[in-house]
Amino acid sequence: MNTSSTLSTFWKDNRLYIFCFMTVWLYGCYLLAFEFPKGDAILWFSNHRSEELNYFFRFGSYAGEGYVYLMAVIALLFVQYAKSIAIVLNSFLVLVSSVSLKALFKHHRPKRYFDEIINQPDLVSYVPDVVVLDGYSSSFPSGHTTSGFAFYTLLAFFIPNKYVKLVCLAAALLVGISRIYLVQHFLKDVLAGSMLGFLVAMFTYWLTTKFEHRFDGKYIRKKRREILAAQVLDESQDTKK
Numbered sequence: 001m002n003t004s005s006t007l008s009t010f011w012k013d014n015r016l017y018i019f020c021f022m023t024v025w026l027y028g029c030y031l032l033a034f035e036f037p038k039g040d041a042i043l044w045f046s047n048h049r050s051e052e053l054n055y056f057f058r059f060g061s062y063a064g065e066g067y068v069y070l071m072a073v074i075a076l077l078f079v080q081y082a083k084s085i086a087i088v089l090n091s092f093l094v095l096v097s098s099v100s101l102k103a104l105f106k107h108h109r110p111k112r113y114f115d116e117i118i119n120q121p122d123l124v125s126y127v128p129d130v131v132v133l134d135g136y137s138s139s140f141p142s143g144h145t146t147s148g149f150a151f152y153t154l155l156a157f158f159i160p161n162k163y164v165k166l167v168c169l170a171a172a173l174l175v176g177i178s179r180i181y182l183v184q185h186f187l188k189d190v191l192a193g194s195m196l197g198f199l200v201a202m203f204t205y206w207l208t209t210k211f212e213h214r215f216d217g218k219y220i221r222k223k224r225r226e227i228l229a230a231q232v233l234d235e236s237q238d239t240k241k
Contacts, residue, residue, distance in 0.1 A: 006209060010157075010205075010209075013157075013160065014156070014157055014165070016162050016165065016166070017153075017156050017157075017162075017165040017166070017168075017169060020166065020169055021153070021169060021194075021198060024169075024173065025191065025194060025195060025198075028187065028190070028191050028194075029191060031187065032187050032188055032191060036187055038113075038186065039110055039113060039114065039124075039186060041180050041186070041187040042110055042124060042180055042183055042186065042187075043123065043124065045180060045181045046123075046124045046125045046183075047125075049125060049127070053181070054127045054128065057127070057174075057177070057178040057181040057182060058127065058130065058178070058182065060174035060175055060177070060178035061144060061175065061178040061179060061182055061184075063148060063171055063174060063175050064144035064145065064147045064148030064151070064175035064178075064179075065144065065147070066091070066147075068151060069087055069088075069090075069091045069147075069151060072084075072087050072151070072155070073087050073088055082208060083158055083208070085208075086154065086204055086205070086207070086208040087151070087154065089204055089207065089208075090150050090151065090154050090200060090201065090204040091147070091150075091151075093150070093200045093203065093204060094143075094146050094147050094150045094151075094197065094200055097146070097196055097200060098141060098143045098146045098147070098193070098196070099143075101140070101141055101192075101196070102137065102138050102139075102140065102141070102143070103137070105137075105140045106136070106137035107137065107139040107140035107186075107189070108135070108136050108137065108139055109132075109133050109134050109135050109136075109138065109139045109184070109185075110124075110139070110183050110184070110185065110186055111124075111132050111133070111134040111183060112134050112135070112136060113186075115134070124183055126183055127181070127182055127183070130182050130183075132182070132183050132184065133184055139185055139186065139189050140186075140188065140189045140192060141189050141190075141192035141193035141196050142176065142179050142184070142185040142189040142190050142192070142193035143193065144175055144176075144178075144179050144184070144185075144193070145172075145175055145176040145179055145185070145189070145190045145193030145194050145197065146193040146194075146196045146197040146200070147175075147197065148171070148172045148174075148175030148176060148197065149172045149175070149176070149193065149194045149195075149196075149197025149198050149201070150196075150197035150198070150200040150201045150204070151172075151197075151201075152168040152169065152171045152172040152175075153168070153169075153172065153197060153198050153201035153202075154201040154204055154205060155168050156168035156169065157201065157205045158205075172194070172197070176190040176193065176194050177190070179193075
């Protein structure tokens with residue numbers, strides 16, 4: 001299958017997901033520019049807390065952590081080996097890109113902003129039993145959001161059902177919003193993380209489609225036979241000598 005045909009098929013299969021993602025992302029950019037600059041989104045959630053929402057968003061934040069990748073890799077390892085490798089690669093790219101950008105931009109966490117920069121530590125109500133990170137240089141982009149969008153976007157690309165794709169998008173959005181609700185990140189961190197995760201998933205999917213056949217069982221068995229035949233041929237030639 002040539003490149004143009006592959007891209008055409010990819011767009012046809014995933015245009016709904018991509019359209020919905022870009023719509024939500026651009027709306028988030030609008031909110032950042034005109035409605036919730038800097039920490040205003042955090043303050044909005046701070047004023048609309050409830051026990052149910054606290055539990056819901058704490059659970060949502062867990063959906064972007066590493067054990068989700070581990071569960072997916074184990075589930076696919078003996079069924080679709082190439083996809084399990086893709087998820088491992090995806091997690092590695094998330095780690096490298098997220099850590100690198102955090103080191104490059106060095107933005108402070110929201111707690112540091114409210115406590116020291118604007119000197120209003122009582123302005124935000126925090127969610128009970130949540131450890132709020134307060135680093136000086138680890139906020140931008142959101143690592144959980146990058147991880148969540150990379151994982152669920154890649155999963156959506158793998159799954160043909162369009163409704164399941166939208167469920168994947170909803171799960172990724174839940175991870176991102178939860179990071180604001182829990183006062184771990186600003187809206188800008190989440191927007192950056194969501195786009196970064198989306199691009200990581202796109203790149204991982206491209207690599208997977210390009211090299212997936214190399215992890216196919218038939219391909220591996222064929223290569224083994226070729227190597228074995230070459231060894232037998234070498235041995236026969238050595239014997240004749």
